[in-house]
Amino acid sequence: MTAYGHLKAVFMKVARHIIEARREAIAKLLSKVGYVPVLEICKQFNVSEATARRDLTELESQRRITRTHGGALSDFNRNFPPLDDRKVEDAEAKRKIGNLAASRVKPGMTVYLDSGSTIFFAAEAIASAGVADLQIVTTCLPTAQLISCLPGVEVYIPGGLFLTRHAMVAGDRTLEEVARWNFDVALLGAEGIDENGLWNSQRDISHQQREVIRRSDEVLICMNKVKLGRGGPCAVTRDVSALFLVTDAAAADVAKAKVKMAADHVLTA
The missing domain is CATH 1.10.10.10 (Winged helix-like DNA-binding domain superfamily/Winged helix DNA-binding domain)
Structure with a gap:
């Protein structure tokens, strides 16, 4: 050489x-x-x-x-655990939370329904109540299929990469399409909420939720009590004061977890 x-x-x-x-x-x-x-x-x-x-x-x-x-x-x-598996965990609490969140959805609204098992239960309650004349935007395909049976309801699914175990779409294209909408009410799930804000476990989804919050008149965080005081790797928002927490915990328990949210923004199922 x-x-x-x-x-x-x-x-x-x-x-x-x-x-x-x-x-x-x-x-x-x-x-x-x-x-x-x-x-x-x-x-x-x-x-x-x-x-x-x-x-x-x-x-x-x-x-x-x-x-x-x-x-x-x-x-x-x-x-990530499949959606069907997550629907079984704490199913009774999730169903109660979903029912209460669904009661905030009224005819004529434009609504964002997040992915996740608790939001799926909310979608079931909306369908059971027969709320009509809705525009629904959702990234969750099972939720879209469920809610599309309502008369006068238009269901929109943003484009993006399909995440099989989440049963949802996500990615830059999803974020771009969500950013074209304004919502009367948004129902979101999350991994945790604590004194430092609202958290999720994946940055792409956190970005998407942050944009939804920015574009919504009312935001309902649907979360069971086991997630109170829990942080996560990706912040959705540090300021939760304008959001509503729909949970199976009492307002006193939310305060004990040092969540910076007024008692009248805690809706206990």
Whole structure:
């Protein structure tokens, strides 16, 4: 081997080491925060967009991430319990919360229904009550199918990547389409609420919920009491004072969890 060839081989070995280290760092970042746009990856790792996309393609081929338009979802999609399993957990409490939240939905409203088991129970209650003349926007396909049976109800499902275990769509395209709407009332689920705000377990979904909150006249956070005082990896909003919490906990229990919300914004099922 010539001296040039030796230097070239060493350079290629070092370059591969750097590439693998960067990809490992990207995978760890995605595992931690759930979602990172391609342009953010470019900024954090000082690489071109083409390089970032090659890294993501390789990580996807290793089944370490799931790609979305403009970013990536971690294996969160694969590991999250299926919707049918979540509907069984604390079903009685979730059904009561869903029934109370559904009572806030009136004919003629434009309504956002989040994904999640408690919101699915709310959708069942809306369907059972026969609330008519609604525009429903939902990212949850089972909810869309359930609620579409109502007379005079229009159901809209934003585009995006279908997350099988969530039974929902998500991603940049979903966020863009949700941002075109204004809602009379939004029913949202979450992973927890505490003194520092409202939390979810995945950044992409948190961004989506934040946009829904911004575009809604009334926001109902539907959550059973086991999630009180619980934080999470991704903040939806730090200020929950304008939101309503629909829960099976009493207002005193919410206050004990140091949630910064007035007692009249706590609706106990």
